[in-house]
Amino acid sequence: MKLDPLSLAAAQHRLTALDMVFQAQSGHPGGSLSAIEIVTLLYHEILRVDPTKPDDPDRDRFVLSKGHCTPALYPALADKGFFPKEDLKTFRAMHSYLSGHPERGYIPGVDMTTGSLGQGISAAVGMALAGKMDGKSYRVYTLLGDGELDEGQVWEAAMSAAKFRLDNLCAIVDVNGLQIDGPTADVMPIEPLDQKFEAFGWHVVKCDGHDFDALRAAFAQAAATADKPTVLLAQTVKGKGVSFMENNAGWHGKAPNEEQYRIARAELEAQLAAIEKEVG
Amino acid sequence: MSEKIATRVAYGKALLEFAPEHPELVVLDADLAGSTNAAVFGNAYPDRFFDMGIAEQNMISVAAGLATCGKHVFASSFAMFSTGRAYEQVRTSVALPRLNVTVVGSHGGLSVGEDGPTHQCCEDLATMSSLPNMTVLCPCDGFEMRLAVKALLEQSGPAYLRMARLATEQFTDAIPGYTFRIGKGVTLRPGKDVTIAATGMMVSMAMKAAELLKEQGIDARVLNISTIKPLDHELLLQAAQETGCIVTTEEHSIIGGLGAAVASYLSETCPVPVIRHGVPDRFGRSGKAMDVLDYFGLNPAGIVEHVHKALALKKG
Ligand SMILES: Cc1ncc(C[n+]2csc(CCOP(=O)(O)OP(=O)(O)O)c2C)c(N)n1
Ligand SMILES: [Mg+2]
Numbered sequence: 011m012k013l014d015p016l017s018l019a020a021a022q023h024r025l026t027a028l029d030m031v032f033q034a035q036s037g038h039p040g041g042s043l044s045a046i047e048i049v050t051l052l053y054h055e056i057l058r059v060d061p062t063k064p065d066d067p068d069r070d071r072f073v074l075s076k077g078h079c080t081p082a083l084y085p086a087l088a089d090k091g092f093f094p095k096e097d098l099k100t101f102r103a104m105h106s107y108l109s110g111h112p113e114r115g116y117i118p119g120v121d122m123t124t125g126s127l128g129q130g131i132s133a134a135v136g137m138a139l140a141g142k143m144d145g146k147s148y149r150v151y152t153l154l155g156d157g158e159l160d161e162g163q164v165w166e167a168a169m170s171a172a173k174f175r176l177d178n179l180c181a182i183v184d185v186n187g188l189q190i191d192g193p194t195a196d197v198m199p200i201e202p203l204d205q206k207f208e209a210f211g212w213h214v215v216k217c218d219g220h221d222f223d224a225l226r227a228a229f230a231q232a233a234a235t236a237d238k239p240t241v242l243l244a245q246t247v248k249g250k251g252v253s254f255m256e257n258n259a260g261w262h263g264k265a266p267n268e269e270q271y272r273i274a275r276a277e278l279e280a281q282l283a284a285i286e287k288e289v290g
Numbered sequence: 291m292s293e294k295i296a297t298r299v300a301y302g303k304a305l306l307e308f309a310p311e312h313p314e315l316v317v318l319d320a321d322l323a324g325s326t327n328a329a330v331f332g333n334a335y336p337d338r339f340f341d342m343g344i345a346e347q348n349m350i351s352v353a354a355g356l357a358t359c360g361k362h363v364f365a366s367s368f369a370m371f372s373t374g375r376a377y378e379q380v381r382t383s384v385a386l387p388r389l390n391v392t393v394v395g396s397h398g399g400l401s402v403g404e405d406g407p408t409h410q411c412c413e414d415l416a417t418m419s420s421l422p423n424m425t426v427l428c429p430c431d432g433f434e435m436r437l438a439v440k441a442l443l444e445q446s447g448p449a450y451l452r453m454a455r456l457a458t459e460q461f462t463d464a465i466p467g468y469t470f471r472i473g474k475g476v477t478l479r480p481g482k483d484v485t486i487a488a489t490g491m492m493v494s495m496a497m498k499a500a501e502l503l504k505e506q507g508i509d510a511r512v513l514n515i516s517t518i519k520p521l522d523h524e525l526l527l528q529a530a531q532e533t534g535c536i537v538t539t540e541e542h543s544i545i546g547g548l549g550a551a552v553a554s555y556l557s558e559t560c561p562v563p564v565i566r567h568g569v570p571d572r573f574g575r576s577g578k579a580m581d582v583l584d585y586f587g588l589n590p591a592g593i594v595e596h597v598h599k600a601l602a603l604k605k606g
Contacts, residue, residue: 036404036578077408102404104577104585109406111576123410126375127344157321160343190321190343191329197321198343 013288014222019089019283020050023179024251026098027081027130028278032271037110040261041083041155044246046184047220048081052151053086056229061091064118066198069147071137073122075130076155076184077187078263084108114141130154131181131187135171138179138239149233153182157189160198165210171239172211179239180232181212184219188259207241219244250279293432295460297490298396298453300432302327304439305364306334312443317556318353318365326366326396326453350376350393352369354383357390362443368402368450369395370411371584373418385421385448392442393418398428399541400569400583403493406576412569415489416546418433418450419519425449425472426519428540428548430493433463434516437470445472454491454541456579461494462514464475475522481511484597484604485529485536489515489548492539492567492588510597521551525558535600539593541583563603567596 023046031037031225053059057070074083081101088095091280093108100106107116111125121137124130134152141148158164171179183203191197200206204214213235217224225244232240249255266274309315309331321344323329331337342349346367353363366372372395373380384391395414402409419426425447429435435453442449462468468476476491479500488496493514500510511533515527530536536556538549549566556564569586576582583589 034404076303102406102576104575104581109576110404111406111408113407123408125406126370129310157344160321160345162345162347190325191319191323197341198345 013285014268016050016054016222017285018289019054020046020127021285023050023082023085023089025041025275025278025282026085028086028271028274030081030098030101031265033099035265036102037081037265038078038263039081039252039255039266040188040258041076041184041186042079043250043252043255044219044248045079045082045153045184045224046250047225048184048244049082049086049151051222051225053090055226056230057151058148059090059119061119064092068146068148069122071134071150073130073134073137073150073152074112074124075134075152076158077124077130080110083112087119090119092262116213118217127155127158131164131167134179134181135167135176138171138176140175141178142174142176146171148178150179151182155189156183156185156187156194156200157197159183159203168207168210168212175237176239177236180229180242181239182242182244183208184246185243186246188248188262190258190259190262192259203243211238213238213240214243215240216243219246220250233243251281253277293460294457295432296454296457297432297435298325298327298455299436299457301394301439301453302330304436305539307436308440308443309335309338309403312362314360314362315443316356316363318342318349318363320344320349320367320368320371322367325368325550326394327365333559343373346371346376349381350379350391353391354387354389360456364392364394366394366396366433368409368411369398369414370409373414373450374411377417378547380418381421385423388423388447390446392449392451394451394453397451398452399454400574400586400588401456401489401541401579403579403582404576407573410574411544413438413546414450414452415518415540415548416550419551420546423448425517427472427517428452428490429516430490430514431458431460431462433460434470438516441472443487446479452490456491457547458491459494470516473517473520473522475515475517475525477511477525478514479512481509482533483509484541484600485511485513485533486593486597487513487526487529487536487548487552488539489518495590496539496593497599498590502590502594503597508540508597508601515548517569518548518551521555523555526552526555527560530556535563535604537565537567537593537596537600539596541588542568543569545571563600565596565600567593571591
């Protein structure tokens with residue numbers, strides 16, 4: 011298999027996400043690791059954002075509706091140049107601006123305050139609606155968790171986005187199959203998601219959320235879809251990359267101890283080294 | 291001082307303990323059953339526990355529906371979501387029809403720490419006590435939490451129960467004959483110069499503050515006000531009359547919580563200086579729980595400082 015040019019960045023971000031949560035001894039590794047490829051691709055190729063003009067009215071918007079996954083977001087923002095990578099070490103510390111959940115006006119590059127599930131997608135609808143009103147060509151992206159879809163507000167947002175024919179809006183659902191209390195299938199069954207979103211008037215694309223080419227194709231379809239919003243149902247593995255975190259709800263919001271960190275870091279370093287070797 | 295235990299842990303244990311004698315008890319949670327400890331009950335009584343997913347508004351109105359059919363429902367999530375996200379459902383589905391639903395809010399206040407301001411609920415005592423028909427409780431330690439759950443099961447009507455994230459020292463169990471009654475405060479320490487009226491986690495800090503004040507020659511009375519509503523008027527009136535000034539302390543906004551309730555009551559009955567110690571009119575921030583509490587002065591030294599303000603205003 012040909013190595014994707016973004017694989018290196020993704021592997022680095024995984025490592026950084028793990029470091030951040032370990033250092034803070036607090037945070038959400040599971041859903042951050044499942045979203046690394048999605049967020050990495052967004053910031054490297056999809057989003058038209060410029061760290062020197064964070065308030066540019068014509069910029070694309072990104073709303074991390076599943077706001078707990080800052081360990082996936084902050085490394086990408088730092089990589090893009092919104093703030094120094096050094097600062098990632100201060101994640102969740104009292105005198106740092108890199109708070110546990112994204113805060114607009116406080117963290118450079120963050121378009122919306124999130125952390126209360128279900129609200130981010132509504133804010134994204136508002137941004138897309140404003141884009142239509144003002145005749146702007148920017149696009150709005152928002153990333154949700156599959157557990158987050160339990161919130162009624164998500165479906166209220168979905169209805170309104172279809173009503174206003176927001177083809178400038180693209181939602182991505184990180185379908186990792188787990189929330190806090192266990193598998194989504196047990197806590198609150200939400201499938202069939204494709205049929206639900208279709209019935210709500212959305213264009214639906216299913217893809218592998220860890221495969222850059224599949225994600226690229228899905229984003230391209232979204233951009234080419236007229237008159238309706240698009241949702242990418244990205245199939246992922248929660249805790250991706252760390253063997254003992256994969257598919258384990260227990261790692262939703264828990265920091266590893268020293269021993270677990272050592273093992274996790276060794277695994278992610280090996281993945282990174284393998285990619286570096288191939289890149290040469 | 292026996293053990294350190296978070297009131298949310300004591301909550302799970304209490305549900306389990308009282309379940310056999312209260313077959314009408316049903317517990318709901320919104321994908322935080324592990325954190326709220328509702329899962330302790332859920333694992334033992336799977337037929338009387340329902341995980342409603344991340345859908346707090348639906349959970350509260352479903353609780354109301356269950357209550358209309360004779361169930362006594364405890365519905366939990368983080369305080370921010372059970373009281374915040376579902377505020378109007380609590381108001382109109384639970385409080386207005388006076389249903390047997392206890393809304394449970396865990397991780398109340400700033401001490402949810404690193405999750406930051408989106409999760410730090412410093413408004414729940416205000417929003418919940420502004421609702422007619424609501425009983426509002428904020429137990430100070432694990433032992434009192436157990437007694438509060440028992441009392442709630444024995445009464446009927448809408449209630450809010452606030453619980454804390456952090457494990458703190460349990461001390462009320464060591465007080466001979468300690469009892470908990472809804473609507474009654476407890477004098478934990480006698481004193482004549484000033485009264486510190488505390489709730490929740492601030493109660494043990496108030497006891498420490500009283501020790502510091504003693505070294506300064508100030509004799510502070512300490513009250514545990516674990517029922518925010520209905521407020522123990524008698525105890526507060528007596529304290530105002532006997533000590534001439536009051537400091538309230540709570541892990542909550544100084545707007546609308548214990549301090550506001552005490553100040554409103556005393557201004558109409560026995561106007562003495564009431565100094566409110568709590569979270570100023572600002573959002574919290576992300577950081578380790580103890581760092582955040584210290585940043586906002588929610589510690590014994592902060593209470594002492596406020597006592598001096600009260601004493602300076604006290605007449606005579
Ligand atoms: C309104 C609200 N209720 C509850 C929570 C607590 N919470 C944080 S993350 C989470 C589970 C999210 O699961 P999912 O959306 O699947 O996220 P992922 O698996 O991608 O981490 C819950 C219940 C919250 N942040 N907001
Ligand atoms: Mg999930």
